[in-house]
Amino acid sequence: MAAEAAFDLHEEGPAQVLALRGDWTVDTIGALEREFAAIGERLNANAVLDVAQLGRVDVAGAYFIDRLFRQGSSGAVSVRGEHANARHLLEAARAAYAAPAAVPAGPPGLAGLLDGIGRIAAGIWDEVVETVGFFGHVLVVLARLVADPRRIRWAPMVHAMEVAGFNAIAIVALLSFFIGMVVAYLGARILGDFGAAVFTVELVAFSVLREFAVVITAVLLAGRTNSAFTAEIGAMKMRQEIDAMNVIGIDPMEALVAPRVIAMLVMTPILTFAAMMAGIVGGVLVCWAELGVSPQMFFARISETVPTQHFWVGMSKAPVFAIVLAVIGCKQGLSVGGDVASLGSRVTTSVVQSIFMIILLDALFALWFLEMDW
Secondary structure, three states, X not given: OOOOOEEEEEEEOOEEEEEEEEEEOOOOHHHHHHHHHHOHHHOOOOOXXXXXXXXXXXXXXXXXXXXXXXXXXXXXXXXXXXXXXXXXXXXXXXXXXXOOOOOOOOOOHHXXXXXXXXXXXXXXXXXXXXXXXXXXXXXXXXXXXXXXXXXXXHHHHHXXXXXXXXXXXHHHHHHHHHHHHHHXXXXXXXXXXXXXXXXXXXXXXXXXXXXXXXXXXXXXXXXXXXXXXHHHHHHHHHOOHHHHHHHOOOOHHHHHHHHHHHHHHHHHHXXXXXXXXHHXXXXXXXXXXXXXXXXXXXXXXXXXXXXXXXXXXXXXXXXXXXXXXXXXXXXXXXXXXXXXXXXXXXXXXXXXXXXXXXXXHHHHHHHHHHHOXX
């Protein structure tokens, strides 16, 4: 049974002596919290710790004692008396103590603002360089797998296809369905004011096939699948599983990154096609209800007035978005540090970067296709 922790503070000439009695462990020190903290300011530079009558002590007790001397003015713990491990534990507690980080002092006023902007710009540039380098590494690994397909890890790739693709079909199709309904409803109301409600069919087809289906699919994958890639790989990085893979000769790029990239390349076009069909169906229902355009008339008008190039424009974006999403998600996962805060930060960065890149690339695609008269 643990002996009750106790102490006595008395003076011996110019020195203060803090004599400890009983067991100072995690189970016994709680009762002394207030009383022990109250004497912290009374300690002076000559305070001495007497451990001659100290019983058992653990890391919690050593930290508890060391904290008292840090609160006072005595600084390092001066120990007298013999004890098996008191000195060692007190030294370990002092060595493990990390003082609060000092607030960085930056230049004031406009100089400080410009300094902050410059640091942000430098951080963005470093992130771009790292991502481009990682993308190049991914291309090298994919080329190596194409040259030797026996190195492809089929089980994790099929699993990633199921998680990232098949499990996302329902939410992608449902959201695209409602987008198609909204576009058709707005088109029927606004174009109807100009006596051109019949062109709602073309509006739905153009917008869903060229833009909305692939963008909605990519944004949903960024929030749903991309964040999962970062969290999965980041958790492995925190548990040092990736270090263990390197030690036993397994390339993490081939085992973790390549299967996810290939799975996204395969499933994103399929999801985009499902989103296109769902969006068109949503537009059909609204045109049927609002304009009296039957499904037969709707699809007949699409086949007559909407070139197939609009379908291929939307589908051509899907593989590009897939590579961008997979590369960013895996890169951020491999950049996770050793703490949970780093994991959360990297997951957030992964989603934000992915959505930003999707919108940016879609704008560039739109400009390029317009210049090519597609």
